[in-house]
Amino acid sequence: MASAEFMLTYLEGNNTMEDLIYGFKILVIGMSVVYIALIAVALMLVLFGYIDQWLNQRAALKLAEIGPESSHSDEIPPEILAAIFAAVTVAIGPNVHLKRVQLHRGRQQSDAWQTQGRTSIMTSHALQQKSPR
16 A cells, blocks of 8 residues: 555656656666677777788788798608607507698697697597506
């Protein structure tokens, strides 16, 4: 009953239109702040994209300046392949077949996700230690 009396006295004050206008003002201000923040975040993301593109172009120009005299062959020498195969055979066992060996030169910022993925895959394999014979 008390809430009904409160509503009656509230409505009798003729402040309903003023309250609606005040609520609408608060709504407009709140939504404006949210949209301005979203636009600022979108602009920052675009700016970061341009900065990343600029840094990649700069790195490509530096690599082009170095020239072909420092480029290496992508072929892995057979001695290195034999050493890799021997190490894998010792670590895992004699029933190992190497299907592919790839050479990765240097680290780039862009392959941080690839490196993390490789690391998580390698650590997920539970290798059993061989007992000495």
